[in-house]
Amino acid sequence: xxxxxxxxxxxxxxxxxxxxxxxxxxxxxxxxxxxxxxxxxxxxxxxxxxxxxxxxxxxxxxxxxxxxxxxxxxxxxxxxxxxxxxxxxxxxxxxxxxxxxxxxxxxxxxxxxxxxxxxxxxxxxxxxxxxxxxxxxxxxxxxxxxxxxxxxxxxxxxxxxxxxxxxxxxxxxxxxxxxxxxxxxxxxxxxxxxxxxxxxxxxxxxxxxxxxxxxxxxxxxxxxxxxxxxxxxxxxxxxxxxxxxxxxxxxxxxxxxxxxxxxxxxxxxxxxxxxxxxxxxxxxxxxxxxxxxxxxxxxxxxxxxxxxxxxxxxxxxxxxxxxxxxxxxxxxxxxxxxxxxxxxxxxxxxxxxxxxxxxxxxxxxxxxxxxxx
Amino acid sequence: xxxxxxxxxxxxxxxxxxxxxxxxxxxxxxxxxxxxxxxxxxxxxxxxxxxxxxxxxxxxxxxxxxxxxxxxxxxxxxxxxxxxxxxxxxxxxxxxxxxxxxxxxxxxxxxxxxxxxxxxxxxxxxxxxxxxxxxxxxxxxxxxxxxxxxxxxxxxxxxxxxxxxxxxxxxxxxxxxxxxxxxxxxxxxxxxxxxxxxxxxxxxxxxxxxxxxxxxxxxxxxxxxxxxxxxxxxxxxxxxxxxxxxxxxxxxxxxxxxxxxxxxxxxxxxxxxxxxxxxxxxxxxxxxxxxxxxxxxxxxxxxxxxxxxxxxxxxxxxxxxxxxxxxxxxxxxxxxxxxxxxxxxxxxxxxxxxxxxxxxxxxxxxxxxxxxxxxxxxxxxxxxxxxxxxxxxxxxxxxxxxxxxxxxxxxxxxxxxxxxxxxxxxxxxxxxxxxxxxxxxxxxxxxxxxxxxxxxxxxxxxxxxxxxxxxxxxxxxxxxxxxxxxxxx
Numbered sequence: 016x017x018x019x020x021x022x023x024x025x026x027x028x029x030x031x032x033x034x035x036x037x038x039x040x041x042x043x044x045x046x047x048x049x050x051x052x053x054x055x056x057x058x059x060x061x062x063x064x065x066x067x068x069x070x071x072x073x074x075x076x077x078x079x080x081x082x083x084x085x086x087x088x089x090x091x092x093x094x095x096x097x098x099x100x101x102x103x104x105x106x107x108x109x110x111x112x113x114x115x116x117x118x119x120x121x122x123x124x125x126x127x128x129x130x131x132x133x134x135x136x137x138x139x140x141x142x143x144x145x146x147x148x149x150x151x152x153x154x155x156x157x158x159x160x161x162x163x164x165x166x167x168x169x170x171x172x173x174x175x176x177x178x179x180x181x182x183x184x185x186x187x188x189x190x191x192x193x194x195x196x197x198x199x200x201x202x203x204x205x206x207x208x209x210x211x212x213x214x215x216x217x218x219x220x221x222x223x224x225x226x227x228x229x230x231x232x233x234x235x236x237x238x239x240x241x242x243x244x245x246x247x248x249x250x251x252x253x254x255x256x257x258x259x260x261x262x263x264x265x266x267x268x269x270x271x272x273x274x275x276x277x278x279x280x281x282x283x284x285x286x287x288x289x290x291x292x293x294x295x296x297x298x299x300x301x302x303x304x305x306x307x308x309x310x311x312x313x314x315x316x317x318x319x320x321x322x323x324x325x326x327x328x329x330x331x332x333x334x335x336x337x338x339x340x341x342x343x344x345x346x347x348x349x350x351x352x353x354x355x356x357x358x359x360x361x362x363x364x365x366x367x368x369x370x371x372x373x374x375x376x377x378x379x380x381x382x383x384x385x386x387x388x
Numbered sequence: 389x390x391x392x393x394x395x396x397x398x399x400x401x402x403x404x405x406x407x408x409x410x411x412x413x414x415x416x417x418x419x420x421x422x423x424x425x426x427x428x429x430x431x432x433x434x435x436x437x438x439x440x441x442x443x444x445x446x447x448x449x450x451x452x453x454x455x456x457x458x459x460x461x462x463x464x465x466x467x468x469x470x471x472x473x474x475x476x477x478x479x480x481x482x483x484x485x486x487x488x489x490x491x492x493x494x495x496x497x498x499x500x501x502x503x504x505x506x507x508x509x510x511x512x513x514x515x516x517x518x519x520x521x522x523x524x525x526x527x528x529x530x531x532x533x534x535x536x537x538x539x540x541x542x543x544x545x546x547x548x549x550x551x552x553x554x555x556x557x558x559x560x561x562x563x564x565x566x567x568x569x570x571x572x573x574x575x576x577x578x579x580x581x582x583x584x585x586x587x588x589x590x591x592x593x594x595x596x597x598x599x600x601x602x603x604x605x606x607x608x609x610x611x612x613x614x615x616x617x618x619x620x621x622x623x624x625x626x627x628x629x630x631x632x633x634x635x636x637x638x639x640x641x642x643x644x645x646x647x648x649x650x651x652x653x654x655x656x657x658x659x660x661x662x663x664x665x666x667x668x669x670x671x672x673x674x675x676x677x678x679x680x681x682x683x684x685x686x687x688x689x690x691x692x693x694x695x696x697x698x699x700x701x702x703x704x705x706x707x708x709x710x711x712x713x714x715x716x717x718x719x720x721x722x723x724x725x726x727x728x729x730x731x732x733x734x735x736x737x738x739x740x741x742x743x744x745x746x747x748x749x750x751x752x753x754x755x756x757x758x759x760x761x762x763x764x765x766x767x768x769x770x771x772x773x774x775x776x777x778x779x780x781x782x783x784x785x786x787x788x789x790x791x792x793x794x795x796x797x798x799x800x801x802x803x804x805x806x807x808x809x810x811x812x813x814x815x816x817x818x819x820x821x822x823x824x825x826x827x828x829x830x831x832x833x834x835x836x837x838x839x840x841x842x843x844x845x846x847x848x849x850x851x852x853x854x855x856x857x858x859x860x861x862x863x864x865x866x867x868x869x870x871x872x873x874x875x876x877x
Binding site for chain 2: 045048050054058061062094101103107136
C-alpha cells in the first residue's frame with residue numbers, strides 16, 4: 016500500500032531493478048558465455064559448461080526460500096565429449112537465438128524456438144528436446160526463459176486499477192490502465208515486461224476459474240476491495256507466476272488465492288506460492304508470501320457448501336500432498352486432514368447455491384478479514 | 389571312386405596323360421581289376437614334350453566316361469571342383485563339362501605343401517588283416533626285430549617291454565604265429581600303454597598360409613582367419629585338423645552357417661547333416677562371438693589323417709571320434725574368436741568415424757554462435773580439431789608414394805583412417821610420423837584387401853604425419869582414400 020504521492024518514484028525505481036535490468040543482466044551473461052567459449056577455443060581447449068544438476072536426487076525443499084531448490088551437485092557438459100557435443104551446440108545456438116530476441120526486442124514461444132532452429136541447421140528431435148535445452152540455459156543463466164523473451168501461450172488475464180507502461184517495440188512509453196477492458200488484459204510478453212506506473216489497489220486476488228473472475232469484475236470487487244484481479248485459468252502459467260511475484264515484490268501488494276476446494280485446487284495455489292519441482296533451478300517464479308484463501312475443507316462445513324465425494328484419485332493425491340514438504344505448514348496439514356476426514360470436495364462456483372453474489376457479499380469479506388487484509 | 393563308377397556304368401577305360409615338365413609326356417589307358425583292386429594297363433604311350441625347356445607342358449589330364457544325369461548333378465560337380473580349388477590353391481584346375489563349357493580355377497600360389505613321408509603303421513592302429521599281411525611279407529625272423537622294423541615309433545626298449553608284457557618270447561619267429569595268436573597280438577598292442585604317439589610328418593596338411601590363400605581365392609571374403617591344430621592321434625592314427633572362418637565379402641548370408649568339410653583335401657559334398665562337424669557347429673553358442681547363423685560367414689574344416697574316421701562306407705561323413713571332434717571344436721573356437729575380435733574392431737572403427745563426424749558437424753556451429761554472442765570473429769576451431777583428406781581417389785603403383793602431409797604439431801591425438809576402395813586389388817600401406825625431423829614408421833606395412841580399411845589412433849607428439857601406399861601385387865593398382873584427424877585433447 017502506498018499513497019499517490021510517492022508511487023511514481025517508487026514504482027519507477029523498482030522497475031529499473033526488475034524486468035528491464037533483468038534483461039540486460041541476461042544479455043550480458045549470454046555474451047560472457049559466448050566470449051568464454053571463444054577464448055577456450057582460441058587456447059585450443061574444448062569449451063565446457065558447468066551447471067547445477069536437475070536430477071531428482073539434487074532437488075531439495077528449502078524452508079528458507081519456501082520452494083524447491085537445486086542442491087550442490089553439478090554436471091559438466093564438454094564439447095570434447097561426443098555425447099555432449101550435440102546438446103552443447105544446441106545450447107550455444109539457443110543462447111545466440113534468445114540473445115537476438117532480446118537485442119531485437121522480439122518474443123518467441125517454446126514451439127517457435129523449436130522450429131526456428133531448423134533455419135540455422137540445428138536440429139531438435141522433438142520439442143521436448145528443445146524445451147530441455149532451454150531449461151538448461153535457464154539453469155546456466157539462472158533466469159527464467161521469460162527473461163530471454165521466450166513466453167508460454169497466453170491464457171491468463173488481469174483486471175484492476177494498475178497503470179502500466181509498455182517497453183515492447185512500437186509501444187514504448189505508451190501507458191494503459193488494466194481496468195480499461197472488462198474481460199481483463201491477457202498476461203502476455205508485452206505485459207510481463209511492462210513497467211508498473213501507478214495503482215490504487217492494496218491487494219491482489221488470484222482466481223482459478225474464469226466464471227468467478229468474471230463475477231468478481233461484474234461485482235466490482237476491484238473497487239469494493241481495492242484489488243487487482245488475476246485469472247490463472249487452471250494451473251498458472253510461468254509468466255503469470257512471474258507477474259504475480261512482481262506485483263507482490265515491486266508494489267508490495269499482498270496476494271490471496273482462491274481455487275477449488277480439492278487437492279488440485281490446493282496445488283494451484285501452492286505452485287504460485289512455492290513453485291514446482293520442475294522449476295527448482297529458478298528463484299523468480301514464486302511468491303512465498305501469497306496466501307491460499309480458499310476454498311478450504313472447513314469452508315465446506317462452515318458455509319454448508321454443496322459438495323461431491325472425493326474420488327480414489329483425489330484421495331491418493333491428498334496423501335501425496337500430505338508428505339510434500341511444501342505442505343508442512345500447520346494450516347495446510349489441517350485442511351488436508353479435514354478433506355480426508357469428510358471425503359468431500361467443492362468448486363468455487365458452489366457458493367452460487369446461495370445466490371450469485373453470495374461469494375462476493377459474504378464469503379470474500381469474511382475471509383479477507385480472517386486473513387488480516 | 390569316379391573311375392570305378394565310370395567303369396561299372398560304361399565299361400570304358402580311363403585316360404590319364406601326365407608330365408612333370410621333363411622331356412616326356414606319358415599317356416595311359418587304364419581299367420580297374422575290381423576283385424584284386426589293381427590297375428589293368430590297356431595302353432601306354434610316351435610322347436615327346438617338344439617345347440622349349442621353360443615352356444614345357446606340365447600337369448595331369450584325366451578323362452572319364454560315366455553315365456549319369458549331368459543336369460541333375462551339375463551343381464554338385466561344380467561345387468566339388470570349387471571346393472577342390474579351395475584346398476589346392478597351387479593347382480590350376482580346368483574342367484570341360486559334357487555341354488562343352490569350360491570351367492577354370494586358377495592357382496594363386498606357386499608354393500606347394502611339403503610332400504608327406506611314408507611311415508610304418510602305428511601298433512595302436514593295426515588290425516588283424518594288416519598284421520597278417522606284414523607277417524607274410526617280413527624278412528625278420530624274431531619278434532624283437534619284427535616289432536622295431538614294421539611299426540611306427542617302436543624302438544628296442546619299447547619292443548622288449550611290450551613283448552614281455554604280452555608274454556611273447558623275443559626270439560619267436562613271427563611267421564610261426566598261429567591265427568588266434570595274431571588276433572591276440574592285435575589285442576595286446578591296443579592294450580599296451582607304452583607306445584609313443586604317432587608323428588604327423590606322414591600327413592599332408594595344407595598349412596595356414598595355403599588354406600588362407602585358398603579360402604580368399606574361392607570365397608572372396610572380407611575377412612579370413614585360419615588355424616592349424618597341433619598334430620594329435622586317435623587309435624594310433626595321427627591326424628591334424630585345420631580350420632578357417634571366412635566372413636563378409638562374397639560369402640553369402642544364408643539362413644544357416646555355410647560349412648565346408650574336407651578330408652585329406654577331398655571335399656565332402658554329400659550327406660552333410662549327418663556329419664559330426666555339423667553337430668559341433670550346432671553345439672557352439674555363436675552369440676558369445678557376436679555372431680548369428682544368419683550372418684555371412686563360412687566355416688572350413690579340413691581333417692587330415694592316415695585314417696579318416698568315416699562314419700559310413702560312402703566316405704562322405706565323419707564319425708564322432710572323441711579326439712578328432714575335440715580338435716575340430718577347439719579349432720572352430722580359435723578362428724571364431726579371431727573373427728569376433730575383427731568384428732568388434734570394425735565396430736569400433738565405425739563408431740570412431742561416426743564420433744569424428746560429430747566433431748566436424750558441431751564444432752563449427754559452436755564457434756559461429758559463440759562468436760555471434762561475443763560480437764567478435766569466430767575462433768579457429770582447427771586448434772581443437774582438424775580433418776584432412778590426404779589421399780583422394782589415389783591410384784597406387786608398384787612403389788610407395790607419399791600422401792599429403794598432415795601438420796600434427798597442435799594435436800595430442802591423431803586418427804588415421806585408410807580405405808582401399810578398389811573392387812579387387814589389394815594394397816599395401818604404412819603410416820609415418822615426423823619426430824625430430826626424421827620420419828619414423830608408426831604403423832608398419834599393412835595389407836589392405838579390396839574394400840577393407842584400417843583405423844588407428846596415434847597417441848604422442850609428432851610434428852607431421854603422412855601415409856604411404858602402393859599396390860600389393862605388381863601392376864595391380866588399387867584405389868586409396870585416406871583421412872587424418874587431429875584432436876587437441
